[in-house]
Amino acid sequence: MSLIRAAKPQGTGARVGDAARASGAVVLTDVVKRYGRGPGAVTALDGVSLRVEPGSFTCLLGASGCGKSTLLSLVAGLDDLTAGSIDDVERPVAMMFQEPALFPWLTVAGNVELALRVRGVGRAERRQRAAELLDTVRLEGFAHKRPHELSGGMRQRVALARALAQDASVLLMDEPFGALDAMTRDILHDELERIWRERELTVLFVTHNVREAVRLGDQVVLLSSRPGRVLNVYDVAMDRPRRIDSAPVANLAAEITDALRAEVSRHAG
Amino acid sequence: MSLIRAAKPQGTGARVGDAARASGAVVLTDVVKRYGRGPGAVTALDGVSLRVEPGSFTCLLGASGCGKSTLLSLVAGLDDLTAGSIDDVERPVAMMFQEPALFPWLTVAGNVELALRVRGVGRAERRQRAAELLDTVRLEGFAHKRPHELSGGMRQRVALARALAQDASVLLMDEPFGALDAMTRDILHDELERIWRERELTVLFVTHNVREAVRLGDQVVLLSSRPGRVLNVYDVAMDRPRRIDSAPVANLAAEITDALRAEVSRHAG
Amino acid sequence: MPVETVEVERDPSRKWVSGLDELEKTPVTETRWGRLGAKLWAGTWPKVLALVFVVGAWQLLFLSGWKASWVLPAPLTVWQDLSEYAATADYWQAILITLQRALTGFALSVVIGTLLGIAVARFKPLRAAIGSLITGLQTMPSIMWFPLAILLFQISESTIMFVVVLGAVPSIASGIISGIDYVPPAWKRVGAVLGMKGLNLYRHVVLPATLPSFVSGLKQGWAFAWRSLMAGELLVIVAGQGSIGALMQGAREFNDAARVLTWIITVLAIGIVVDAFFRAADSRIRSSWGLHQDS
Amino acid sequence: MPVETVEVERDPSRKWVSGLDELEKTPVTETRWGRLGAKLWAGTWPKVLALVFVVGAWQLLFLSGWKASWVLPAPLTVWQDLSEYAATADYWQAILITLQRALTGFALSVVIGTLLGIAVARFKPLRAAIGSLITGLQTMPSIMWFPLAILLFQISESTIMFVVVLGAVPSIASGIISGIDYVPPAWKRVGAVLGMKGLNLYRHVVLPATLPSFVSGLKQGWAFAWRSLMAGELLVIVAGQGSIGALMQGAREFNDAARVLTWIITVLAIGIVVDAFFRAADSRIRSSWGLHQDS
Amino acid sequence: GNDGGSGSEAAAEADGATASGTIRLGYFGNVTHAPALVGLEAGVFNDTLPSAVTIEATVFNAGPSAIEALFNGAIDITYIGPNPAINGWAQSGGEALHIIAGSTSGGAGLVVHESITTAEDLRGKALATPQLGNTQDVAARYWLKEQGFETDESGGGDVAVTPIENSEVAAAFDEGVVQAAWAVEPRYSDLVLKHGAVEFLNERELWEGGEFVTTHVIVSKTFLDEQPALVKAFLEGHLAALDYIAANPEEARTASNDRIEALTDKRLDDAVIAAAFENLSFTADPVAASLQGSKDHAVEVGLLEEVDLKGIYALDALNQVLSDRGDAEVSAGDLG
Numbered sequence A, B: 001m002s003l004i005r006a007a008k009p010q011g012t013g014a015r016v017g018d019a020a021r022a023s024g025a026v027v028l029t030d031v032v033k034r035y036g037r038g039p040g041a042v043t044a045l046d047g048v049s050l051r052v053e054p055g056s057f058t059c060l061l062g063a064s065g066c067g068k069s070t071l072l073s074l075v076a077g078l079d080d081l082t083a084g085s086i087d088d089v090e091r092p093v094a095m096m097f098q099e100p101a102l103f104p105w106l107t108v109a110g111n112v113e114l115a116l117r118v119r120g121v122g123r124a125e126r127r128q129r130a131a132e133l134l135d136t137v138r139l140e141g142f143a144h145k146r147p148h149e150l151s152g153g154m155r156q157r158v159a160l161a162r163a164l165a166q167d168a169s170v171l172l173m174d175e176p177f178g179a180l181d182a183m184t185r186d187i188l189h190d191e192l193e194r195i196w197r198e199r200e201l202t203v204l205f206v207t208h209n210v211r212e213a214v215r216l217g218d219q220v221v222l223l224s225s226r227p228g229r230v231l232n233v234y235d236v237a238m239d240r241p242r243r244i245d246s247a248p249v250a251n252l253a254a255e256i257t258d259a260l261r262a263e264v265s266r267h268a269g
Numbered sequence C, D: 001m002p003v004e005t006v007e008v009e010r011d012p013s014r015k016w017v018s019g020l021d022e023l024e025k026t027p028v029t030e031t032r033w034g035r036l037g038a039k040l041w042a043g044t045w046p047k048v049l050a051l052v053f054v055v056g057a058w059q060l061l062f063l064s065g066w067k068a069s070w071v072l073p074a075p076l077t078v079w080q081d082l083s084e085y086a087a088t089a090d091y092w093q094a095i096l097i098t099l100q101r102a103l104t105g106f107a108l109s110v111v112i113g114t115l116l117g118i119a120v121a122r123f124k125p126l127r128a129a130i131g132s133l134i135t136g137l138q139t140m141p142s143i144m145w146f147p148l149a150i151l152l153f154q155i156s157e158s159t160i161m162f163v164v165v166l167g168a169v170p171s172i173a174s175g176i177i178s179g180i181d182y183v184p185p186a187w188k189r190v191g192a193v194l195g196m197k198g199l200n201l202y203r204h205v206v207l208p209a210t211l212p213s214f215v216s217g218l219k220q221g222w223a224f225a226w227r228s229l230m231a232g233e234l235l236v237i238v239a240g241q242g243s244i245g246a247l248m249q250g251a252r253e254f255n256d257a258a259r260v261l262t263w264i265i266t267v268l269a270i271g272i273v274v275d276a277f278f279r280a281a282d283s284r285i286r287s288s289w290g291l292h293q294d295s
Numbered sequence E: 001g002n003d004g005g006s007g008s009e010a011a012a013e014a015d016g017a018t019a020s021g022t023i024r025l026g027y028f029g030n031v032t033h034a035p036a037l038v039g040l041e042a043g044v045f046n047d048t049l050p051s052a053v054t055i056e057a058t059v060f061n062a063g064p065s066a067i068e069a070l071f072n073g074a075i076d077i078t079y080i081g082p083n084p085a086i087n088g089w090a091q092s093g094g095e096a097l098h099i100i101a102g103s104t105s106g107g108a109g110l111v112v113h114e115s116i117t118t119a120e121d122l123r124g125k126a127l128a129t130p131q132l133g134n135t136q137d138v139a140a141r142y143w144l145k146e147q148g149f150e151t152d153e154s155g156g157g158d159v160a161v162t163p164i165e166n167s168e169v170a171a172a173f174d175e176g177v178v179q180a181a182w183a184v185e186p187r188y189s190d191l192v193l194k195h196g197a198v199e200f201l202n203e204r205e206l207w208e209g210g211e212f213v214t215t216h217v218i219v220s221k222t223f224l225d226e227q228p229a230l231v232k233a234f235l236e237g238h239l240a241a242l243d244y245i246a247a248n249p250e251e252a253r254t255a256s257n258d259r260i261e262a263l264t265d266k267r268l269d270d271a272v273i274a275a276a277f278e279n280l281s282f283t284a285d286p287v288a289a290s291l292q293g294s295k296d297h298a299v300e301v302g303l304l305e306e307v308d309l310k311g312i313y314a315l316d317a318l319n320q321v322l323s324d325r326g327d328a329e330v331s332a333g334d335l336g
C-alpha cells in the first residue's frame, strides 16, 4: 500500500543493491508496531515500507501522534517490532530524541563527551571535539554549566551536539530544531547540511516544519495519521544550498502542507 | 531604555489607568533577573519594562536563551526578581510550561482534572469539563491513557488543556505549539483565539514561529539576545480572524524576522 | 506479513540491545494463557531452584558430618520440627500475636514517620534542628530504649509499641524526606501555578511524586520495626502467650538448633510475604509511571 | 533601580507563593560574608534551640522529682560523667575500636551490597530467586545470626564482621535495586543509542542515575550495620579493650543510668557526624542535578 | 557411681603438670564467675598452670552464646550456669559436654517490697525472674507452687511471674512494676542495699545442706577426650583460684571488681560486692543433687521436658587432682 521511491544520494550517486548491506542504508519492510495488548492496544505504525539510501537525507512529516518517533526508535533498535522487518541498519546509530534527555550529573561538555568516551576517544581529543561541537551549536561558553541551567532551546542544542559526537553513519533526529528561533535554526540548518555532506551521513529527520523538511531533505516522507502509513514520498530535486525562504522551497512546502491538511482533516472529519 | 506601547484590548476597548489594579493586567518595570552569584552569574533579563493590557494577546519573540521562559516564570511568581517590579498580576495565573511536565501518576484526564480540583470544582463537573477540554485539544479517546503512552505533541496538548482548565484571567504560554504539525497547530490557533475572546483572557505567548506570533498577537514583543531586553514592540493592527498564510501576516512576519535576524547576527558577530 | 519479529533473531547487529535492561522487553508469546503461564513459570522456577540448591547444599553439609547434628540439624529434622510445630496452636498464636504487634506498631510508625518526614522536609529550622538526629536515632539499638520505655509505659504492650515505633519511624521519615528532596522542581512549579499551596501542594504533587522513595522507606521501616519487635518481645512477656520474639529466644536459650531454624524459616517466610506487598505497591507505581514492570 | 525586590513584600497577591517549598528561595543578603554568616546561623540556631529545649525539659523533669535520681539523673550528673569519662583513654579506645569495626564492616557491605544489588536488578531469574529474600533477611534480628557466625568464624573479629555485613548488605542492595528500577527509561534509551551495553551502560548511566537512592540505601545500611555491631560486640569482648557495644551493655547491667546516657549521647553524636557525610553527599548530588540545595 | 566417660578416665590418668597447649576458656563478667575473674585477674591461672599452657579467655554475655561457642568448637572449657549446661546436654543427647567441676553455690533468693511480709501477701502481685525457664524462674515457680499459688508461663495465675531482664529488674522494682524478684547475685544484694528491697527468702533455705549450684565448669567432650592433660591442668588452676578466694577474700573481691571494670569500665559498689561474696560460696563441689533437683522442679512446673542427666558429670579428673592435693573428693551423686 505504500509508495516507495528511492532518492539519489547527493554527491556519491551510487545506488546500492537490495541484497547488499550497505553502510548507512535503512530498509523498512511492512513494519507494524502496536503498543499494549487487548482492547486498549494502540497501533502506532501499520505496514510502513520505506527505503533510505546511504548518504541520503530523508525528512519525515506527519500529524502529531502519527508514529514518527516510534519509527525512529524502531530504526534505532530501541523497541521491538510487532511485525515486519528493518534491514541494513548499522547500529548503534546516532540519535537525537524529541526531548533532550541530558544527564543531570554531567556538565554540558560532559554530556557531549560521554558519546565520545563510549567510543574510546582519549581525554584530550574528547575535550577538543566537545568544544568544537558546542561551537557548532552556538553554545561556546556553556561547557561547564549544568543542563538545568540552560534554556529549553539550549538543551536541545546540547542534545544535537551529543548526537553529532556519535560519528555513526546513520543519524536519526526527532524534531531537533523545534525549540529554536528562526535565525538559530537557519544557522544550524547550514551546519547540519555541512556535516551531513562531510561525513556522508544517512539522515532520518522528523519535523513539523514543512519548509524545513523541503530545505533539508532529498526526500520528504509524509505519514498518515494514526496508524502511521506512508502516504506519499516527495523527491526534492532542488539544488543545494537551498534557502528556506526561497520560492521553490515555499512552493513545494505549500503543496506538501496541503496534502498534510487534507490528511489531518480527513481524519478529524 | 525599553519602548512601551500598549495594545488596545480586543472587544472591550477600555483603557485602564496606571494606578488602578485591573483584572488581568501585567506591568513589568525595569525587571532584572540574574541566575547565580559571582563570576559564573548569568544575567537573563536586564531592565525589561513591559505593559500588558487586560484582555490583550501579547506574543514574545527572541533568540534561544534570551530569557523568555524566565520572564514568564517571573510573571507567574515562581522566581524572585533580582531587581525591578512586576505589578498588577492577579495570581495564580494559568501557565503552560515549555516542557509538558505532566504528572505520571495521573491519567491524561486526571492531569487536566487536577487543575479543576484545586479550585474546588465538583467531581461530575470536573469530569465533564476535562472531557470538553480534551476534545478542544483533539485528544478525545485518550482520557484514560497515562502520559508516557502519548507522543510528544500529544503531551503538549494535554498541558494546554490543563492550562485552559485553570480559568485564570492571565494565561502564560511557553512555546505551546512547538511540537505540533501545521494543521493541528492551525486548529488550536482557532480554538485558542476563541477561548481568549470568550473568557477575555490576558495572554502572554512565547513562540519561535514569527507567523504564529503575528497570527495571534495584538502586540508582538521582540526581545534582544542574552541578556534579554525589549528590542521592539509591534502592534498588530489586522482584523481577526487572521489566516496564518495570508499575505499581511506573512509581510509583518518577514519584517519581524529580519529584525530578529539582525539581532541574532549582531550578537553572533 | 509475518507475526514474529524474525529480524530480532536474524540480525546480529541487534545483539547490542541486550545492554538495555532485559526487563524492558516482554517475550512474544502467543496466547493470553500462554503468557500468564510463562509469567508464573518465570517467577517460580528461580525460587524453586534456589530452594533446591540451598536445601541440597545444607543436606550435603549435613551428610559430610562437618558439624554435629545438634549444631547443624538435617533439613529433614527441621522440616519435621516445623511441620509438627505448625500443627500446634502455640505456633500460630505466636505468629498472630507478633504480627498483630508488628502491624499495629508499623501503622503507628507510618503515621508518625510520615508526619515527621513532611515536617522536617518542609520546615528548614526543623530540619536543621532534628534532621541529623534521625540517622542518629536509627543507629541506637532497641535495647537502649528499654529503660526509657519502662519509665514511660511500665511493662505493657505500650512498651513494645514504643520500641517498635522508635525503630521504624526514622526510616519512614528518612524515606519521605529523601523523596521530597528529589521531587523534580518542574512538578512543584506546575503545582504552584495550579494554585496549590501548603497542604494541597503536598497532597497533590509532592507526596505522589515521593511515592517510590516512600515505599522504599516503608520497606526499611518494616525491617527496623520487626527487628525492634523481636527485641521488645523479650522485654515484655505480657499476659502474653508466646510471641515469635520470645519463643525464638527461648529456642536459642535451649540451644534447640532445629527449633531455632524453624523460627528463622518462619520469620523469613513472613518477610517474603510482606515483601510481596511492597513489591506489588512498587510494581503498580512503576507500571503507572511508565517504568517497565517486572514479573 | 532598587536592588531589593520591594515588590515581594508589598504585593499581597504574592503570598501564595509560600506554597512553593521555601527552601527554593534564597534570601537576598548583601555581602558574601553576610551570606556565609547567615547560612551558618540558620544551620546552628535551631540545633542550639533544640538542645536547650531538650536539656531544659529534662532538667525540669528531674527537678519535679518524677523519678528517682538514679532512674533519671540530672543533666549535670550526666554531663559530669560524660566529661570525666571522655577524659579517660578507655572512652576513646572504645570509640576507636567500634568505629574501626563499623567502617570495615560497612565498607565490606558496600562492596557486597552494591554487587548484589546490581546482580539482582539486572538478572531477572536472580531477582525472582532471591529478590524477596532481601527484605526477609533484613527482618532477621542480628542475634539469630550468632550461631551461624560462630559456626563459620568461631569467636573472632570476623564473627562480628559477618553479623555487621549481614545487617547492612540488604539495605544497600535494596537501595540500589530500587534506584535502578526507577531510572527514567529515556536515559537508558540514550545510553543504548550511545552504544553502551552491559557494564558501560551501568557505569555511565544506570549507576549515576541511581545515586540518590543509593545514598539513601547507604544511610539505612549504616544504621543497620551499627545496630548489628552493637549486638555483635557482645560476642567478642576483650578485657581492657572495651567497645561501645560491650561498655554500653555493661552500663546497662550496672543500672548506671548516667553512664547509659553518656553512651546514648555518644552514639547519637557519632550518628550525627556520620549523617553529616551522607548529607554532604546528598547535597552535592542535588545541587549538581539542579534540585534546590538546603543549607 | 563412678562410670564417667572414657575421656574422664583418660583425664584421670593424665598428668596436668606436663601438659602443654592452649585452653580456650569462656566466662562471664559476673561475680558468680568469681573463680574465673580471680584466676585471670590475680594471675592465679598463670602462676598455677604449667608455662607450656596458655589460656585464651573469651567473655560471654549470655549462656546460649557460650554453649553455641562450645558446640562449634570455638571454646573448650567454660564457666556457666546450670541451665545452659542442662540444655546443652539435652540438645546434644549427652554428646557435647560434661560438667567437670563446681564453681559457685548459693547467692539467689526472693526479695520483696517492704509491704510484703508473708507469702500470702504475694497473691495478686508481680514477681520478676530473670528469664522464662532459667534456674531462678524454676525455683520461683516451684516455690510458689509449694506455697499453693497457681502460676502460668504467660504471667497469669495467683502470682504474676514476669520475666524481666537482669538489667531492667531494678527499674521495674522501683517503678512498682513488680513487687518481688527472685534474683541472683549481684542483683540480689543490689536490690537489698540500694533499692530498699527486703530479703524474704534465701534460696539456701530450700536446699538440703544449704548449697545449690549457681555456676559450674563444663568442657566440650572432644576436648576432654583429646586433651585430658590440659583439662587436668586447668582444674588445678581452678582449684587454686578457689583457694585464693578462700584465703584472700579481700583481694579476691578487688581482683573480681578489677576484672569487671576491665570489661565494662564499671565497678560494683564495694558494699554490694562484699554482700554478694558473703552470700555466695565458692566450691569445687558441683552440688550434683541440686542440679537434679532443679531439673526435676523444672519438669514439674512444666518448663522442661524430661531429660536424663545421668552421665553429665565427669568428675574423675577433678577427684584425681583433689586427691593428689590430699583434699576430699566430690561426688556426682546419681549423675556421674
Ligand SMILES: Nc1ncnc2c1ncn2[C@@H]1O[C@H](COP(=O)(O)OP(=O)(O)OP(=O)(O)O)[C@@H](O)[C@H]1O
Pocket (backbone or CB within 6 Å): A035, A036, A042, A043, A044, A062, A063, A064, A065, A066, A067, A068, A069, A070, A071, A098, A226, B148, B149, B150, B151, B152, B153, B154, B179
Ligand atoms: N510507550 C507507549 N505506550 C503506548 N502507546 C504509545 C507509546 N508510545 C507512543 N504511543 C502511541 O503511539 C502513537 C505514536 O506515537 P509517536 O510518539 O510515535 O508519535 P509522533 O509521530 O512522534 O508524534 P509527535 O509529533 O506528537 O511527537 C501515539 O498515538 C501514542 O499514543
Ligand SMILES: Nc1ncnc2c1ncn2[C@@H]1O[C@H](COP(=O)(O)OP(=O)(O)OP(=O)(O)O)[C@@H](O)[C@H]1O
Pocket (backbone or CB within 6 Å): A148, A149, A150, A151, A152, A153, A154, A179, B035, B036, B042, B043, B044, B062, B063, B064, B065, B066, B067, B068, B069, B070, B071, B098, B226
Ligand atoms: N536555573 C537557571 N540557572 C542558571 N541559569 C539559568 C537558569 N535558567 C535559565 N538560565 C539562563 O538564563 C538564560 C535565559 O533562559 P530562558 O530559559 O529564559 O531562555 P528562553 O528565552 O526561554 O530560551 P529558549 O527559547 O531556548 O527556551 C539562559 O542563558 C540560561 O542559561
Ligand SMILES: [Mg+2]
Pocket (backbone or CB within 6 Å): A068, A069, A070, A098, A174, B151, B152, B153
Ligand atoms: Mg514524536
Ligand SMILES: [Mg+2]
Pocket (backbone or CB within 6 Å): A151, A152, A153, B068, B069, B070, B098, B174
Ligand atoms: Mg524557554
